[in-house]
Amino acid sequence: MANTRCAFRVLGVALAAVLIGEGCGKVSGRSVSLLGSTSIQPFAEVLAEQYTKKNPGHFVEVQGGGSTAGLQAVDNGLADIGMCSRELTAEETRQFTRILVARDGLAIVVNADNRVTKLSIEKIRALFAGRLTNWREVGGQDGPVRPITREEGSGTRESFVRLVMGKERISRRALTQESNGAVKELVKGDPAAIGYMSLGLVDNEIGAVAVEGAPPTTDNVLAGRYTLVRPLLFVTKGAASPAAQSFVDFVLSPAGQRLLEKEGLVRAR
Amino acid sequence: MKRDKLIGSVLLVVALSAISGLALIAAFIFREGVPIILRVGAGQFFFSTDWEPSLGHFGILSMIGGSLAVTAGAAVIGVVFSLGLAVVLTQFAPPGLTAALKPAIELLAGIPSVVYGFVGVVTLVPLIRHLLGGPGLSVLAASIVLGIMILPTITSIAIDALQAVPRSYVEGSIALGATRWQTVTMVLLRAARSGLVAAVILGMGRAIGETMAVIMVAGNALALPHSPLDPVRTLTSNIALEMGYASGDHRQALFATGVTLFIIITLLNTAALAVSRRRAGRRRVG
Numbered sequence: 001m002a003n004t005r006c007a008f009r010v011l012g013v014a015l016a017a018v019l020i021g022e023g024c025g026k027v028s029g030r031s032v033s034l035l036g037s038t039s040i041q042p043f044a045e046v047l048a049e050q051y052t053k054k055n056p057g058h059f060v061e062v063q064g065g066g067s068t069a070g071l072q073a074v075d076n077g078l079a080d081i082g083m084c085s086r087e088l089t090a091e092e093t094r095q096f097t098r099i100l101v102a103r104d105g106l107a108i109v110v111n112a113d114n115r116v117t118k119l120s121i122e123k124i125r126a127l128f129a130g131r132l133t134n135w136r137e138v139g140g141q142d143g144p145v146r147p148i149t150r151e152e153g154s155g156t157r158e159s160f161v162r163l164v165m166g167k168e169r170i171s172r173r174a175l176t177q178e179s180n181g182a183v184k185e186l187v188k189g190d191p192a193a194i195g196y197m198s199l200g201l202v203d204n205e206i207g208a209v210a211v212e213g214a215p216p217t218t219d220n221v222l223a224g225r226y227t228l229v230r231p232l233l234f235v236t237k238g239a240a241s242p243a244a245q246s247f248v249d250f251v252l253s254p255a256g257q258r259l260l261e262k263e264g265l266v267r268a269r
Numbered sequence: 270m271k272r273d274k275l276i277g278s279v280l281l282v283v284a285l286s287a288i289s290g291l292a293l294i295a296a297f298i299f300r301e302g303v304p305i306i307l308r309v310g311a312g313q314f315f316f317s318t319d320w321e322p323s324l325g326h327f328g329i330l331s332m333i334g335g336s337l338a339v340t341a342g343a344a345v346i347g348v349v350f351s352l353g354l355a356v357v358l359t360q361f362a363p364p365g366l367t368a369a370l371k372p373a374i375e376l377l378a379g380i381p382s383v384v385y386g387f388v389g390v391v392t393l394v395p396l397i398r399h400l401l402g403g404p405g406l407s408v409l410a411a412s413i414v415l416g417i418m419i420l421p422t423i424t425s426i427a428i429d430a431l432q433a434v435p436r437s438y439v440e441g442s443i444a445l446g447a448t449r450w451q452t453v454t455m456v457l458l459r460a461a462r463s464g465l466v467a468a469v470i471l472g473m474g475r476a477i478g479e480t481m482a483v484i485m486v487a488g489n490a491l492a493l494p495h496s497p498l499d500p501v502r503t504l505t506s507n508i509a510l511e512m513g514y515a516s517g518d519h520r521q522a523l524f525a526t527g528v529t530l531f532i533i534i535t536l537l538n539t540a541a542l543a544v545s546r547r548r549a550g551r552r553r554v555g
Contacts, residue, residue, distance in 0.1 A: 068514040146404050151489075152322055153514025169321065172331070175404055175500050176489035178510060189395055190404060 031059035032247045036070020036083030037155045038179050039104065039198045040232050043263055044083060050259060051250050060247060067155030071096065074237050080244040082235040085155030085198075087162070099234040101251050103266040105199030105221045106159055106228040107208040109184070111191045116140040118210035121227075124164050127194055130171030135192070147174040148183050148195035156180065159230035160196045200264030221266045232265065298531060302524035314525065320491055322511070322519040329526055334493045335408075335501030336477050336533070342412025342497065343419055343476040348469055350416070351423035352458075358424075359431045360453055371428075378421035386485030389414040394486060403498035406488030411501070414482050419472035426471060430464025431457060463544045470541035474534050480505040504530045 034044050041064045048060035065073070070082035071092060088098055108124055110116060116138055119127075126132040128147045136142045149170050150157035161170070177183045183195040187206045199216050202208045208216045211228055220226035234248060250256050257267045306314045309327050317328025354374065358367050389410055398405030438460055442452040458465070480503075488500025489510060502510075508523050508530075515523050 066513050068516075072516070151510040151514075152519075153511060169324075172318070172320075172491040173500075174490060175406055176491070176502065176510065178484065185390075186404075186406070190398060192404070 030057055030243050031061065032081065032241075032244045033061040033063070033079045034070075034081045034083055034234075035063045035065055035073040035079035036235075037067040037085035037232075038064040039085040039156055039201075040083040043102070043200065043232075043260055043265060046263055047251055047256060047259060048247075050256075051247055054250075055246075058243070058246075066153055067158070068153050071235060074235055077237075080236065080241055081248070084233040084235050085230060086158040087231060088233070088235070096235045096237055097239070099236070099248055099252075100231050100268045101234050101248075102232045102257070102260045102268050103221065103229050104232050105216050105218075105226055105266065106156070106163060106196055106230055107199040107202045107216050108211060108228070109187050109195050109197055109202060109206045109208050111187055111189075111193055112205060112207050113191050114140055114207060116209060117207070118213065120212055121164055124211070125166070125168055128165065128170050128174065129168050130173060144192050145194060146190060146192040147171055148186055148193055149174040149176055150183065150196075151176055151178055155230075156196065156198065160228075163228050163230070164196075202264075218261070218264075218266050229266070295531065298524055298527050301521055302526075302528040305518060305521040306525050306528070309522075314522075315529070318491075318493055320507075322515070322522060325518065327518070327522040327525075329504070329507070329522075329529060331491050331493050332502050332504045332507045332526065333529065335487070336503040336505070336530075338408050338494055338497075338501060339411045339415060339483065339487065339503055340473050340477045342408055343415035344469060344473050346412060346416025347419045347423050347472050347476070351420055351427055351468070351472070352465065354420075354424050355427035355431055356453055356458075359428055360449070360457070374421050374424050377417070382418065382479060382482040383485075385414050385418055386482035389482065389486040397498070401498055403496075404488055404500055406486055406500050407498045408487070408494050408501050409497040411483050411487040411503075412497070414486050415476040415479055418479060418482065419475050422475050423468045423472040426468035427461075427465055430461040430468060433464065434460045463547055467541040467545040470537050470544065474537040474541070477503075477537070478505060478530070478534060480509050484509060504533075 034048075041062060044062045048062050051060055052058055063079070067082075067084040067086055070079065070084055073079040074082035074096065082096070085104065088096065108119060114135070116135060119138060123132065123138050127138065127145055128149070130147070132138060133145050134142065135145055147170070150160075175186065177186060177195075180197045180201050183197050184201065184206060187193045187195045199208070199221070202216070210216070211226060214220045214225040214227075216226050216228075221229050234251070236244060239245075240248060251260075252268065261267055305327065314327055314329060315333070316330050317326075318331045319326045319328040320331065354370075358370060362370065393410050393413060394405035396405075397403070397407060397410055401409075434457055438456050439452055442456045443449075447455065483503050484506040487503060487506060489502040489506055490500040491502055492499070494501045504526050508526050511519070512523050
C-alpha cells in the first residue's frame with residue numbers, strides 16, 4: 001500500500017516536470033530578447049509593451065548596454081536582436097543583417113536660458129573641439145562654453161562624430177556622461193553647457209538649437225532639411241528566429257511606426 | 270585528534286582557495302594588460318595624456334593624475350574629520366555620546382556608493398557650480414564625496430590605534446602637569462602615529478578604488494586637471510565607462526589601466542602594512 005502511494009507520487013512529480021519543461025519550451029519559443037543602444041531602449045520598451053498586449057503569451061525582454069555591446073551580444077547568441085543607433089561599419093555589414101526601424105534626429109542641446117538658438121555645423125564643430133570657448137563668439141552671452149560628450153563606443157557619440165566632427169577631435173576637456181539622461185540633467189542645470197542627444201528625448205526643460213537654419217523637428221528631418229539624422233537599427237545574425245521576425249514585423253507595421261512617431265522618432269520610410 | 274586534523278586541513282584548503290582566487294585574478298589582469306603596455310611603450314602609455322582608443326592612442330597620464338588628485342583631496346578631508354572624530358570619541362566624548370556616534374559612523378560604510386554619487390550630483394554639484402563656478406562636476410566634488418565615504422575606514426582604524434597607546438603614557442603626561450589637549454597632541458597622537466598613518470593609507474586605497482560615485486560626480490573629462498574645480502577622469506571610471514563597448518586593443522588597454530590601478534593599490538597597502546608592522550616591532554622592543 002505504502003509502495004503504491006510512493007509510486008504515484010513519483011509519477012506525479014515526473015508528470016509535473018514534463019509539463020513544466022513543455023511550458024518552458026513554449027515560452028522560449030515565443031520570447032524575444034533585445035539588447036543594445038540606450039537611445040533605442042526606451043522606444044523598444046514601449047513597442048514591447050504594445051506587442052505583448054496584442055499577442056498574449058509572447059514575451060519581449062529589452063536591455064541596454066550600448067550599440068556595440070548589442071552587436072557583440074547578437075554575435076555571441078546572447079540576444080536575438082541587437083539595437084544599434086549608428087551606421088554599421090563595412091565589416092559589421094558583412095557580419096549582420098541590418099533592419100532600419102526608424103530614424104532619429106541628433107539634437108544639439110543647450111541650457112534653457114541660453115540665448116543661442118541656431119548654429120552652423122562649422123560652429124558646432126568648433127564649440128566641441130574647444131576652438132570656440134566663449135558663447136559671445138556665437139552670438140550668446142559672455143561666458144565659457146562647456147561641451148558635454150558621451151563615452152567612447154556610444155552610438156550617439158559615433159553618429160555625432162560622423163555627422164559633425166569629421167576628422168576633428170572632441171576636446172579633451174569635454175565632460176563625459178554615460179547616458180542621454182545624464183547629458184540632459186547636466187544641460188538643464190548648467191547655463192554654459194552644450195551637448196548632443198537623441199531628438200526623441202528632448203523636452204522643453206532644455207533648448208535644442210536650429211542647425212544650418214533648420215529647427216530640429218520631425219517634419220524637417222523627414223524633408224531632409226535637418227541634416228543631423230542617424231539610423232536606428234535592429235540587427236540580427238543571419239535570418240531572425242520566427243519569434244524575433246514577428247516582433248520586427250510589428251515594429252515595421254504602420255501601427256508600430258505610428259507608435260514610434262508618437263514617441264518622437266521619425267519613421268523609417 | 271583525528272577530527273582536529275581533518276578540520277584543520279579543510280580550513281587550510283578554504284584559506285588557500287581564497288588566496289588562489291587573488292592569484293588567478295592578478296595573473297589574468299596582467300596577462301591581458303601587460304602586452305599592450307609593451308606594444309605601446311611604457312613611456313607612451315604612462316606619460317602621455319592622449320587617450321583616443323578609436324585612433325589607437327592609449328595614454329593614461331590624465332587618468333593617473335585624476336585618480337591621484339581625487340584621492341589626495343579625499344585624504345585631506347578624511348584625515349581632518351576622521352582624526353578629529355577618533356580623538357573626540359576616545360578622549361573627550363562622554364561614554365553615552367561615543368556609544369551613539371560610533372555605530373552611526375559605521376553605518377556610513379553600509380551606504381551603497383551609487384547613493385553617495387546620486388546625493389553628490391543632486392546637492393553638491395549644483396552648489397559648487399553656483400558658489401565657486403566651473404561645471405560643478407569636479408575634483409572637489411569627488412574629493413568631498415570620497416572623503417565622506419572613507420570616513421568610517423579611517424575613523425575605526427584610528428580609534429583602535431589611539432586605544433592601543435598604553436595608559437601609562439597618558440597618565441604620565443597628566444601627572445607631569447600637561448593639560449588634556451597637550452597630552453593629546455604631544456603624547457597620544459605621537460605614540461599612535463604609525464597606526465594613524467596606516468589608517469589614512471588604507472583609506473586612500475579605498476578612495477582610489479571607488480568607481481560608481483566618482484563617475485557620477487567627477488565629470489570624466491580627459492584633460493589633466495589644473496584646479497580643484499576642473500573635471501577629471503579616474504583610472505576606475507575610465508575602465509567602467511568604456512569596458513561595455515571595448516574590444517581588441519581598446520579592451521587590452523583597459524586591462525592595462527587595471528594593472529596600473531592594481532600596482533598603485535598594492536603599493537599603498539604594502540606601505541600601510543609596513544608602517545603598522547614597524548609600530549608592532551617598536552612596541553615589542555619597548
